[in-house]
Amino acid sequence: AQKITQTQPGMFVQExxxxxxxxxxxxxxxxxxxxxxxQPSSGEMIFLIYQGSYDQQxxxxxxxxxxxQKARKSANxxxxxxxxxxxxxxxxxxxxxxxxxxxxxxxxxxxxxIP
Amino acid sequence: xxGVTQTPRYLIKTRGQQVTLSCSPISxxxxxxxxxxxxxxGLQFLFEYFSETQRNKGNFPGRFSGRQFSNSRSEMxxxxxxxxxxxxxxxxxxTDPPQETQYFGPGTRLLVL
Numbered sequence: 001a002q003k004i005t006q007t008q009p010g011m012f013v014q015e016x017x018x019x020x021x022x023x024x025x026x027x028x029x030x031x032x033x034x035x036x037x038x039q040p041s042s043g044e045m046i047f048l049i050y051q052g053s054y055d056q057q058x059x060x061x062x063x064x065x066x067x068x069q070k071a072r073k074s075a076n077x078x079x080x081x082x083x084x085x086x087x088x089x090x091x092x093x094x095x096x097x098x099x100x101x102x103x104x105x106x107x108x109x110x111x112x113x114i115p
Numbered sequence: 116x117x118g119v120t121q122t123p124r125y126l127i128k129t130r131g132q133q134v135t136l137s138c139s140p141i142s143x144x145x146x147x148x149x150x151x152x153x154x155x156x157g158l159q160f161l162f163e164y165f166s167e168t169q170r171n172k173g174n175f176p177g178r179f180s181g182r183q184f185s186n187s188r189s190e191m192x193x194x195x196x197x198x199x200x201x202x203x204x205x206x207x208x209x210t211d212p213p214q215e216t217q218y219f220g221p222g223t224r225l226l227v228l
Binding site for chain 1: 146150157158160163170171173205207209214215217219220221222224
């Protein structure tokens, strides 16, 4: 089974609108971390936001927030007030406590912001 | 702090050759991980080093190897290159537990002809 599933290969959003990128995960480990990364066309992976499995509140970092629904095993990324520079690939990733520092990545979602 | 650096940024090799890629982590980070990214397979974990020891290994053939030095710098080596090894190779260094966020370098684009 896939550890991380991103079901949206591509998404479009109007500039200044909010957009939600979906991510579901699969683990039986009670301790895990969830991450979102942005990859522009230049190739570098940029860390956006982190959510720990024991965190009670949803993580927020500026315009990024993570909608963490533990029972549903989902960790959706919400980008508010989209900007043209947000156009990129977005990857959801998970680290399980039992497997050390090995990250599992989803297949990514390509986001295009339309002016 | 300076970010993760990778050298070289671009590389062209021919089949059968070998290649060594280098990664310098963020100062203070002791864990370095390597990934291969291709359009068809996505991001695949190669291996992780922590304090000069391989701590995790992905499902890649033995042609792919790595090491870490005492200053946490890491190298990965690919021997007997195949056309399918053409990819973006990403290195990431991690903060300490519990979060262990991985911060990535710009990558090395390898083209095997």
